[in-house]
Structures are given as C-alpha cells and as structure tokens.
Amino acid sequence: MLGQNLLETKEPGREMIWLNAYRDFLNLYEYRYYLELIYGANEQVGYLDIGPGRSLTIVADGKEMNFTSLGSLEKEKEGAAVFERVRYDATADDLNRIANAKQVGVRVVGQNGIVIRQFGPENFDKFRKFMEQASGI
Numbered sequence: 001m002l003g004q005n006l007l008e009t010k011e012p013g014r015e016m017i018w019l020n021a022y023r024d025f026l027n028l029y030e031y032r033y034y035l036e037l038i039y040g041a042n043e044q045v046g047y048l049d050i051g052p053g054r055s056l057t058i059v060a061d062g063k064e065m066n067f068t069s070l071g072s073l074e075k076e077k078e079g080a081a082v083f084e085r086v087r088y089d090a091t092a093d094d095l096n097r098i099a100n101a102k103q104v105g106v107r108v109v110g111q112n113g114i115v116i117r118q119f120g121p122e123n124f125d126k127f128r129k130f131m132e133q134a135s136g137i
Contacts, residue, residue: 002130007106007117015048015115016040019106022096024133031134033095035067035088037108039115043080047072048110050086055109060101065094069101092134098125 002021018038019068024030030080039048052071057064076084086108100118104119119127 002126004086005123005126007123008120009117014041014045017106017108017115017117019123021090021130023113026079031092033092033134034091035095037086038079038083039086039108039110040083043077044084045082046112047075047084048081048108049112050084050108050110051089055086056088058098059103059105059107060091060097061092061103063097074090092131095127095134099131100136115136 003020005020007017008017009039016038016039018036020036020063022036024034028029035056037050039050039085041048050069050072052069054066054068056067056069058067059063067090067097069086072086076083101119101124104123105118106119108115
C-alpha cells in the first residue's frame with residue numbers, strides 16, 4: 001500500500017489531493033492494482049462530487065492515461081473539512097509508467113470543478129518504492 005501521498009501545490013490551494021496506490025491479492029499468484037484518489041477541501045469549498053465514469057487523467061511524460069471509477073465511494077466531514085474517496089482500477093504497467101516518469105500531471109474532474117496537480121520529488125519516491133516492493137525487487 002502507498003498511502004498519504006499528498007500532491008503538493010506551490011500556490012495556496014483551496015483543495016488537497018492525495019493519490020495512493022494499492023495491490024490486492026486475488027490468489028497466491030495474481031494481484032489486482034488500483035489507485036485511490038482522496039479529495040479534501042474546506043467545508044465552504046465543498047465536495048468535488050466525483051461521479052461515475054472517466055474522471056482521472058494522469059499524464060506521464062506526455063502520455064495520457066485515463067482511469068474510470070464508480071464515483072465517490074465515501075464522503076465524510078471532519079471538523080471544517082470535507083473529504084471524498086474514489087478508487088480506480090489500474091494495471092502494474094500503469095503504475096510502472098507513473099513511477100518511472102520524469103514528469104507526472106494529475107487531473108481529476110468532478111461535477112463541481114477540476115483539480116490539477118503535478119508530482120513532486122517525494123511523490124516519485126513513494127511510487128518507485130511502492131513498485132519496488134510490489135514487484136519484489
């Protein structure tokens with residue numbers, strides 16, 4: 001599991017985005033990979049309202065990858081903040097492309113707007129370590 005992977009922004013942002021990765025065991029020899037996107041914002045900004053369909057685009061070294069989901073799995077309010085979680089099926093190849101890219105941009109689309117972020121050095125490190133552990137290197 002790759003968790004707490006906050007995509008930082010240089011300018012003060014109204015929203016926060018985390019892009020995490022998971023590997024589930026189907027059986028002894030097969031795995032399923034997925035990405036988890038967590039959106040967080042101040043209560044006044046509100047939910048992004050990510051619906052079903054293609055809502056996550058990742059551009060790794062200029063190559064676009066689109067991911068679909070069933071929409072927000074979970075919406076919650078903690079104090080003055082709101083959060084929503086969305087899970088996207090991915091492949092090991094998708095995650096390797098992200099981990100080995102030199103530049104990665106992330107765009108998530110909801111009914112209430114679009115949030116765009118870029119990977120920083122820490123995000124690349126986390127993805128590379130996750131893929132090294134997942135592939136047993």
